[in-house]
Each structure stands twice: as structure tokens, then as C-alpha cells.
Amino acid sequence: MELLIGTRNWSSWSLRPWLAIKRTGAPFTETLIPLRQENNATYEAIRPVSRSGLVPALKDGDLVVWDSLAICEYLAEKFPAAKLWPDDAIARALGRSAAAEMHAGFQALRQECSMSLEIPPHQAELSEAALKNVARITELWNELLGRFGGPFLLGDWSIADAFYAPVASRFRTYGIRPVGAAGAYVDTILATPDFREWEAAAKAET
Ligand SMILES: N[C@@H](CCC(=O)N[C@@H](CS)C(=O)NCC(=O)O)C(=O)O
Structure with a gap:
């Protein structure tokens, strides 16, 4: 693959x-396509593999x-012993609901607090819409x-x-500490060996 x-x-x-x-x-x-290239170069580089012009894509034969x-769903079906669900x-239904809510939503948080592993943690000013996203994510995690x-x-x-790992990273970067067990969950996610491996590889990027 x-x-x-x-x-x-x-x-x-x-x-x-990647976590899955x-x-x-x-x-x-892994094949890395640099994002934010000029002249549509990112899109052109992805298109021969994935016609969507977006990453990620998985080739299996x-x-x-x-x-x-x-x-993620393909991997869960192909590797049942890994128990990705x-x-x-x-x-499973609750997990899928949570992943789908992330996949389809939280636009304000995504826009204002993009995942940027290279930015040192700092206190960000968030809009009302982004704070509402944070409150909903905190509620969901605590539940x-x-x-x-x-x-x-x-x-x-x-x-x-896997779906909320980038959110945990955003929370750290932008100084958001969710209340209750959700706060410790951020630390748990960021301390997993796989997340740390991705982070170390990100730091090594030019
Ligand atoms: N719904 C897609 C979103 C994929 C997406 O937006 N990928 C971004 C990178 S994180 C991308 O490929 N951007 C292309 C570009 O920056 O030109 C998914 O879940 O995979």
C-alpha cells in the first residue's frame, strides 16, 4: 500500500x-506532496494518483x-484484527457519529486554527463561532x-x-484547554508514539 x-x-x-x-x-x-505550491502545482502533482486533486489517497494495487x-473505513474492513473500530x-455507531461530525463540521475552528505543528503554543483570540465549536467538541469528548x-x-x-488527533494538536497550538477529562485526553493523544512520530517527521520538514 x-x-x-x-x-x-x-x-x-x-x-x-496515517494514524489508522x-x-x-x-x-x-508514504509519498509526500508539498502543499501550498505555486501555480496549481500541488493539484497537478496529486491528480495522477487521485482525481480529486486532494490528499490523502491510498493506493492498494x-x-x-x-x-x-x-x-480509514477501508483499512478497518481490510484489517479486522487491528480493531480500528x-x-x-x-x-461503533457513536464513534462513527463523532468522526463524521468532525469530517463534516467545525468550520470556524478549522479556519481560524489550522493545524500548524511548526507554530509554538500561544494564546489565540477565537471568534464566537470557533468558541462554539470548542464547546461542542469538549462536550462530545467528555460524554x-x-x-x-x-x-x-x-x-x-x-x-x-484519529479524527480528533489534529484537533488535540490545534488545542495545544492555540492555547485551548478543554475542561474535564477532555483536557487530559488532549495530552493522551499528543503522547501516543504514532502521533509523536508524525510530529518528529513534521519538524524535520523544510
Ligand atoms: N474531505 C477531504 C479533504 C482533503 C483536503 O482538503 N486535503 C487538503 C490537504 S489537508 C488538500 O489536499 N489540499 C490541496 C491543496 O492544498 O492544494 C478528506 O477528508 O480527505
């Missing part, structure tokens, strides 16, 4: 399936799967952590955590 990713410092959508594929333990190669959520149908007992959203690590 080959995972096409964008600049690690910025590509929150690439980080998510790492959890499978399966061998894969002749198959190309694109979009972070679709890639829990066996319990209710936990799931309370229900499943942590340390991850559904108890054990799952795709839901």
Missing part, C-alpha cells in the same frame, strides 16, 4: 488515515481510495470519555481518535 500525504506540518486530513494505517501494523510507503474517512455496535471510561474516546484507540 502507498499513502499519499501532504506537508506533515499542515495536512490534518493526511494525519488521520500505522495501527494496522501493515507495511506501507490498482485500487485508489480517496478521502480520509473512506480510507470496536466490536460493540453501539460504540464519550465518561461513557467508555477512556483513555481514548471509545475506551481503546479507534478511528474516532
